[in-house]
Amino acid sequence: MTKPLASLSLDLDNKWSYLKTHGDPGWESFPSYLDVVVPRVLKMLAERGLRITFFIVGQDAVLEKNHAALRSIPGAGHEIGNHSFHHEPWLHLYSPEQLSEELTRAEDALELATGERPVGFRGPGYSFSQPLLEELARRGYEYDASTFPTFLGPLARAYYFFHANLSGRQRKERKQLFGKLAEGFRPLRPYKWPGLPRELVEIPVTTMPVVKLPIHLSYLLYLGQFSEALAIAYFRTALRLCDIFGVEPSILLHPLDFLGGDDDRDLSFFPAMNLPAAKKLKMAGRALDLLAKRRRIVTMREHARAYATNIAAGLASEVASARAYEREPAESSRPAALVGSLEE
Ligand SMILES: [Zn+2]
Numbered sequence: 058m059t060k061p062l063a064s065l066s067l068d069l070d071n072k073w074s075y076l077k078t079h080g081d082p083g084w085e086s087f088p089s090y091l092d093v094v095v096p097r098v099l100k101m102l103a104e105r106g107l108r109i110t111f112f113i114v115g116q117d118a119v120l121e122k123n124h125a126a127l128r129s130i131p132g133a134g135h136e137i138g139n140h141s142f143h144h145e146p147w148l149h150l151y152s153p154e155q156l157s158e159e160l161t162r163a164e165d166a167l168e169l170a171t172g173e174r175p176v177g178f179r180g181p182g183y184s185f186s187q188p189l190l191e192e193l194a195r196r197g198y199e200y201d202a203s204t205f206p207t208f209l210g211p212l213a214r215a216y217y218f219f220h221a222n223l224s225g226r227q228r229k230e231r232k233q234l235f236g237k238l239a240e241g242f243r244p245l246r247p248y249k250w251p252g253l254p255r256e257l258v259e260i261p262v263t264t265m266p267v268v269k270l271p272i273h274l275s276y277l278l279y280l281g282q283f284s285e286a287l288a289i290a291y292f293r294t295a296l297r298l299c300d301i302f303g304v305e306p307s308i309l310l311h312p313l314d315f316l317g318g319d320d321d322r323d324l325s326f327f328p329a330m331n332l333p334a335a336k337k338l339k340m341a342g343r344a345l346d347l348l349a350k351r352r353r354i355v356t357m358r359e360h361a362r363a364y365a366t367n368i369a370a371g372l373a374s375e376v377a378s379a380r381a382y383e384r385e386p387a388e389s390s391r392p393a394a395l396v397g398s399l400e401e
Pocket of ligand 1: 068069070140144180181182
């Protein structure tokens, strides 16, 4: 029997985008660690035979200095996703015109740097809006992956504001950073957004079923500062709950999961940046091994397509059952209401 699937993606946030959101000077020259972190991640994935999705920021793709690193990603068989052009977590405040320009710029830059045009999108800082979803659908995107169903968003934002150097205007822009409390009530399983001009599948960032606590690698590393055994046990529990509740997890990685305090001292405001790279890499490897042992790891595009295929197959079997009912009503127990609903 084949293993149930799990998708894996990495938001390729660069050093400048963290400095910018944090309100630190120096981001304007777009400092980059991509030449260090990308080969490191690709090596770890290749050792395990994994193919994942990298959500790339357009601004990085227009800079020559990042081209070699970015080109190596599809070169190793991974999917390219769109992570916006400017990486502003207040993307939900953009007008429809700004959104259209933002997406076009990012798509063109990604295609230029990697030779691929994205079919998936993740908003910076999990930001999204109805006009954004409409624009993605109109452009023929297959999936969005911006929802993050957790109740911890406001807490994460409070932590962030406490440690950041922000003006009043900057705080206003970042007012919904990491989402509202209500985000915790969103589904964990994939679904199709209703009422859009074309089909668009949502693949939520998976959080722990029931309690909706984050389970992405950065959070595991945060726990790993206190105890590596605790972090791994936490992840194992989350995966067991995914089994029980029928959730095919979509697990999220970040560059700082693969960089330590010995690689970069400017980002020490980030949780778990006090750990050395070697310790983080060891834990990242353990978490990936645990996931790969229990699940067949796929890209986000494969996850979205598997969901769409399952829905189509489910619908086809319902239609077939309904037709059988029409032919042989006495031998079928299918309720008439379902036949009616399928004919609408
Ligand atoms: Zn990001």
